[in-house]
Amino acid sequence: MATTYSVRRAYRETDGRWIGGVAAGLAEHLGWPVAAVRALFVILAVFGGIGVVAYAAYWAVLPPREEDNSDTARLLAFAALVIGGFLLIPGDPWMRIGLPLAVMAIGATVVWTRVRPSGRLRPDGMQWSALLLGLLLVVLGVFALAATGLGLRSVLSVAAVAILLLVGVTLIAMPWIAGLYRELTEERQERVRSQTRAELATQVHDSVLQTLTLIRRHADDPDRVVRLARAEERHLRSWLYEPGGDPDQALTAALQNLAARVEEDYPVAIETVCVGDLALDERGRALVAATGEAILNAAKHAGGPISVYAEVDDDIRVYVRDRGAGFSPEQVPADRHGITESMRGRMQRAGGTCEIRSDDRGTEVTLTLPRSS
Amino acid sequence: MIRLVIVDDHEMVRAGIRGGLPDDIEEVGEAADVAGAVQTIARTDPDVVLLDVHLPGGNAQEVLRQCHGSYRFLALSVSDAAEDVIAVVRLGARGYVTKDITADELADAIRKVAVGDAVFSPRLAGFVLDAFTGSAAASDDELDRLTARERDVMRLIARGYTYRETAEELFLSVKTVETHMSAVLRKLQLSNRRELARWAQGRGL
Numbered sequence: 001m002a003t004t005y006s007v008r009r010a011y012r013e014t015d016g017r018w019i020g021g022v023a024a025g026l027a028e029h030l031g032w033p034v035a036a037v038r039a040l041f042v043i044l045a046v047f048g049g050i051g052v053v054a055y056a057a058y059w060a061v062l063p064p065r066e067e068d069n070s071d072t073a074r075l076l077a078f079a080a081l082v083i084g085g086f087l088l089i090p091g092d093p094w095m096r097i098g099l100p101l102a103v104m105a106i107g108a109t110v111v112w113t114r115v116r117p118s119g120r121l122r123p124d125g126m127q128w129s130a131l132l133l134g135l136l137l138v139v140l141g142v143f144a145l146a147a148t149g150l151g152l153r154s155v156l157s158v159a160a161v162a163i164l165l166l167v168g169v170t171l172i173a174m175p176w177i178a179g180l181y182r183e184l185t186e187e188r189q190e191r192v193r194s195q196t197r198a199e200l201a202t203q204v205h206d207s208v209l210q211t212l213t214l215i216r217r218h219a220d221d222p223d224r225v226v227r228l229a230r231a232e233e234r235h236l237r238s239w240l241y242e243p244g245g246d247p248d249q250a251l252t253a254a255l256q257n258l259a260a261r262v263e264e265d266y267p268v269a270i271e272t273v274c275v276g277d278l279a280l281d282e283r284g285r286a287l288v289a290a291t292g293e294a295i296l297n298a299a300k301h302a303g304g305p306i307s308v309y310a311e312v313d314d315d316i317r318v319y320v321r322d323r324g325a326g327f328s329p330e331q332v333p334a335d336r337h338g339i340t341e342s343m344r345g346r347m348q349r350a351g352g353t354c355e356i357r358s359d360d361r362g363t364e365v366t367l368t369l370p371r372s373s
Numbered sequence: 374m375i376r377l378v379i380v381d382d383h384e385m386v387r388a389g390i391r392g393g394l395p396d397d398i399e400e401v402g403e404a405a406d407v408a409g410a411v412q413t414i415a416r417t418d419p420d421v422v423l424l425d426v427h428l429p430g431g432n433a434q435e436v437l438r439q440c441h442g443s444y445r446f447l448a449l450s451v452s453d454a455a456e457d458v459i460a461v462v463r464l465g466a467r468g469y470v471t472k473d474i475t476a477d478e479l480a481d482a483i484r485k486v487a488v489g490d491a492v493f494s495p496r497l498a499g500f501v502l503d504a505f506t507g508s509a510a511a512s513d514d515e516l517d518r519l520t521a522r523e524r525d526v527m528r529l530i531a532r533g534y535t536y537r538e539t540a541e542e543l544f545l546s547v548k549t550v551e552t553h554m555s556a557v558l559r560k561l562q563l564s565n566r567r568e569l570a571r572w573a574q575g576r577g578l
Contacts, residue, residue: 233473237451269473273499273531275506307495307533311502319532364532 011065012058020059056105100144107137207235223267231264251278254288255310255318258295266299268306276312284316286350287369291318293343294365298322302363318367326358343367375487378402378417380410380436381425381449386472390423393476398483405429410436414444420487424466426450426457437464447486458500463562468492490551491558498530501557505564516564519557526553 013024023041027034044051111134146155170177211232218224238256247257252274259270278284291308298306302324309319340356343365347354352369375398379387382405391400402417404410406429414422414436424446426433437446448466450457458469467486470479471494482492493501505519519527522543529539536554540547 271495271533273495275499275502275531305533309495309499309528309532311528311531313506321533361538 010062012062013065020055021064022055022058022062025062025065026058053101053105056102056109059109100141100148102141103144104138104141107134107139107141110134110137203236203239207232207239227264227267230269231260234260234263249280251280251284251288251310251312251316254280255291255308258288258292259308262292262295262299266303268299268303270295270299270306270308272308272310274310274312278312278316283350283352283369286346287316287318287352287367290343290346290354290367291320293346294318294320294367297340297343297365298324298363301327314371316369316371319364320367321362321364323362326360326363374399375421375483376401376417376419377483378404378410378413378419378422380404380413380422380428380433382406382427382429383425386425390479393479395476395480398480407432407435407439411439414440420445421483422446423483424448424461426461433461434464437461437466445486445489447482447492458497459504459561462497462558465562467558468494469497470494471496485551489555491554493527493530493554493557495531495533498527501561502527502531505560516560519560520553523553523557526550527557530554 010029011025013021013028018024018038023037024034026032027037030037041051041055044054110130143155143159146158211228215225215228218228238260247254255274256272259272262268263270280288291310295306295308298320302322304323306323307319307321309321311317344354347367347369350369352367355366355368357364357366377394377398377400379390379400380403381387381390384405387403387405391403394400401419402413404413410422410424410428422436422440422444424433424436426448427450428436433448440446446461446466448458448461448469449472450469451472462469467489468482468491470482470492474482485492501519502524505517506524525543526539529542530536534542536547536550539545540550543550
């Protein structure tokens with residue numbers, strides 16, 4: 001028997017947070033009341049500042065539950081609060097160690113929040129200034145910490161040596177770094193290329209090649225061939241030019257989907273034009289269903305080119321026009337009568353109307369649905 | 374007799390169009406790329422240029438830019454992407470048809486363009502309505518608005534009505550309908566509406 005283990009992760013809450021969402025996140029993770037966790041942090045902060053450092057560390061380590069961009073501002077406010085707090089307790093021995101540590105932690109957090117999990121920088125406007133600020137804070141913290149132990153003068157000379165060493169190592173490692181970077185870039189580009197290629201190959205195989213095979217098999221049936229070719233063209237075109245759009249959610253996508261399905265089943269060309277779009281609710285779906293019946297009606301009884309035009313304004317209007325011989329409502333055959341009635345019924349139940357106009361040059365069905373009932 | 378130049382990079386497409394031309398339209402030249410098109414058009418001085426939107430070596434917009442003003446263009450494409458339609462029309466094409474058009478409809482469209490009328494497919498009419506009614510912000514510039522009549526005409530074209538049917542429906546003469554369509558075309562080319570600018574953006578317009 002297969003067992004799946006799911007690791008419970010702790011997050012920073014992005015909802016209902018006071019500062020960074022650390023306390024709320026930990027409370028959620030541990031199953032404790034939020035107030036208790038917050039109180040604990042405050043107590044730890046008051047007694048020696050450990051709470052603040054721990055908070056900053058958790059902030060840095062815990063991933064946010066949702067991607068959010070307001071971190072920097074909150075962080076700055078938090079930093080000001082902490083530094084101010086420490087200045088309030090002069091002479092405290094923790095100040096000399098706690099403050100530099102806190103500053104370092106905040107600096108590191110600033111840097112880390114600028115970097116996405118993929119290792120790339122977040123593409124927002126203030127990334128460089130935020131990065132510099134973070135680095136500055138870390139360096140300041142290190143200096144302050146070192147100065148408490150060694151005295152300012154020796155710290156400066158040690159820093160000089162450290163910088164020189166860093167420069168030397170960087171110079172030596174330069175070729176490798178450059179090579180690594182180039183390799184990485186090339187690899188990434190290659191990956192994107194092969195992904196695109198694979199996607200294209202799948203698309204061509206699933207649709208175009210299959211359709212060509214079908215066409216070859218039905219070469220003696222021109223009707224079928226035309227239908228196949230048209231359906232494939234529509235399919236390919238929507239893939240190339242109009243990505244996205246869920247036929248269950250949006251009016252335009254739903255109507256295009258309807259037209260495509262009818263074109264697959266009947267030898268008709270359907271031109272669908274939509275002005276504006278609409279998120280589908282229950283009434284919208286009724287409109288789509290009624291439109292489907294109108295198109296099907298036209299494809300079955302009229303044939304030839306069919307125009308579908310939808311307009312979303314104060315009302316939603318859909319027109320389905322065919323070029324058939326037309327019919328007069330009194331002489332409708334029984335089966336067609338049923339379809340017409342069900343179309344009307346659908347629209348009425350949704351609070352809309354259905355008008356049918358027909359003469360010897362064709363039939364036009366107008367479906368109207370007020371925006372709100 | 375209408376003298377026609379066909380610009381398309383596919384020999385099959387050119388042959389197909391050539392084969393379907395009626396007696397009153399004569400093909401005087403063909404070209405397969407931008408440079409060839411500019412030369413052929415200058416040499417033959419046609420009444421109408423049938424221009425494929427997607428050409429190798431630059432694209433149709435380059436041809437329109439180099440020959441603009443002197444000739445009447447009818448754009449032809451397999452794509453229905455809004456950018457393509459709006460871009461070529463804004464550069465001076467007097468109409469836009471897709472390649473699945475029938476030979477008769479194409480001949481009609483060529484005749485219309487030859488006398489200076491505009492050719493609107495249902496889809497192009499849809500784009501126009503979308504672009505000119507999209508945002509509620511009313512503009513003072515009359516170029517940025519459609520009149521009620523122009524909107525009626527566009528709506529009927531989008532619904533698949535022929536020009537004649539549109540005229541009957543609105544109790545207008547066909548000539549008046551054509552005038553309205555030319556006016557819309559002019560607005561499409563000259564207006565600086567945000568929606569149009571957005572479509573044209575990134576296409577070097």
